[in-house]
Amino acid sequence: MVSETASWIDRVSRDRIVETAQDLIRIPSVSGNEKAVMDFVSAWCTARGIQHVVTAKDPERPNVIAWVGDPSSGPVIAMNGHLDTVPVSDAGSWRTDPFDPVVSDDGKKLFGRGSSDMKSSVGVMMVMLELFREARLDGALMAHIVSDEETSAVYGTLHVLDEIEAGRIPRPDYVFIGEGSQLKVRNAERGIVGFRITFQGRASHTAVARVHGINAIAKAAKGILALEGDIDKFHPSIGHPVISINTIEGGVAHNVVPGECSITVDRRIIPGETKESVTEEIRAALDAIAVDDPDFRYALEVDPWGGYIPANITEEDSPLVQAFQRSVTAVTGNKPEFFVQWAGATDGRFYRAAGIDTVGMGPSGENAHGANEAAFIDDLESQGKIYAQTIADLLRAR
Numbered sequence: 001m002v003s004e005t006a007s008w009i010d011r012v013s014r015d016r017i018v019e020t021a022q023d024l025i026r027i028p029s030v031s032g033n034e035k036a037v038m039d040f041v042s043a044w045c046t047a048r049g050i051q052h053v054v055t056a057k058d059p060e061r062p063n064v065i066a067w068v069g070d071p072s073s074g075p076v077i078a079m080n081g082h083l084d085t086v087p088v089s090d091a092g093s094w095r096t097d098p099f100d101p102v103v104s105d106d107g108k109k110l111f112g113r114g115s116s117d118m119k120s121s122v123g124v125m126m127v128m129l130e131l132f133r134e135a136r137l138d139g140a141l142m143a144h145i146v147s148d149e150e151t152s153a154v155y156g157t158l159h160v161l162d163e164i165e166a167g168r169i170p171r172p173d174y175v176f177i178g179e180g181s182q183l184k185v186r187n188a189e190r191g192i193v194g195f196r197i198t199f200q201g202r203a204s205h206t207a208v209a210r211v212h213g214i215n216a217i218a219k220a221a222k223g224i225l226a227l228e229g230d231i232d233k234f235h236p237s238i239g240h241p242v243i244s245i246n247t248i249e250g251g252v253a254h255n256v257v258p259g260e261c262s263i264t265v266d267r268r269i270i271p272g273e274t275k276e277s278v279t280e281e282i283r284a285a286l287d288a289i290a291v292d293d294p295d296f297r298y299a300l301e302v303d304p305w306g307g308y309i310p311a312n313i314t315e316e317d318s319p320l321v322q323a324f325q326r327s328v329t330a331v332t333g334n335k336p337e338f339f340v341q342w343a344g345a346t347d348g349r350f351y352r353a354a355g356i357d358t359v360g361m362g363p364s365g366e367n368a369h370g371a372n373e374a375a376f377i378d379d380l381e382s383q384g385k386i387y388a389q390t391i392a393d394l395l396r397a398r
């Protein structure tokens, strides 16, 4: 049993991962222009006899769904990765051509646009399809190779989930998200809720500011100081919640006491917090000011632009989380750790919202979205081994 699973780890080829990642990086695929790279993936599958379908809401922004094994014979794992990238915005700062993937002299880094976010990780997924193509599996190993992660997900993962809902693509039991996680288990993500708070004063001539005016900007300043800062809460899978006041608008002229000032608040929530609970916290903080300041008045709009995302988690006792934790230890020798970081959202939230156990597991890299973006090749190799072990474990590969 041990030697069987060890053999899957040993069969992961660092060179195949790097070559496949390089093939993907060579094809520019800024969000909105993913067709060429998806055509490549589709042809790559055909050449290897790997079953796949191309599914698209917009034919110019397709997704490739590929699989090995039989989805009706047991659990289905789907590895999700996106092939769209952000544009090259500061070409002059690159030391290499962003679309000519170059390995550093010491063999440790792979440079190129999308190398870190996240073509190299998709390369790992493709190598997994290759590796398990001949295996006997209980169930199936799929890849959801998608467009449109950096922009909206509407043409990418959300479209794939619509197809799953419609019964045209098998529903996965477990999803791997390959975005960078420093090889730690990312089983939760912060949710997002926004607020607009309008502080109300009384406009007046500056000369009578102390008599008739109520300065709404000064009231906003009190409110901001009461809200902005560290939040003393912690979740072991994701860390602290976050609050940030990100815009402010107030005043009409340099000689008029402002009658109104509004701010927008971006609040990132952790499991256990809800839209309602954080709304109550914000009200409590502001109402405490009003106790000593009868002129302190505000109106609170919750989620004014409709972007609410609940905090989402796949619990620690999920077979997927457990399998990943065992694999991390088997491959790295390290005690498994959760990815407790100041990180943004991934497409994993959509699978969790559909009730599918989902874990983020990916490599480290540097300068994602910036010049000289690079993936760390040792991590890609470890990611491949962790994936291979987890897949072999969950699908009883032999």
Ligand SMILES: [Zn+2]
Pocket: 082, 117, 118, 149, 179
């Ligand atoms: Zn990404």
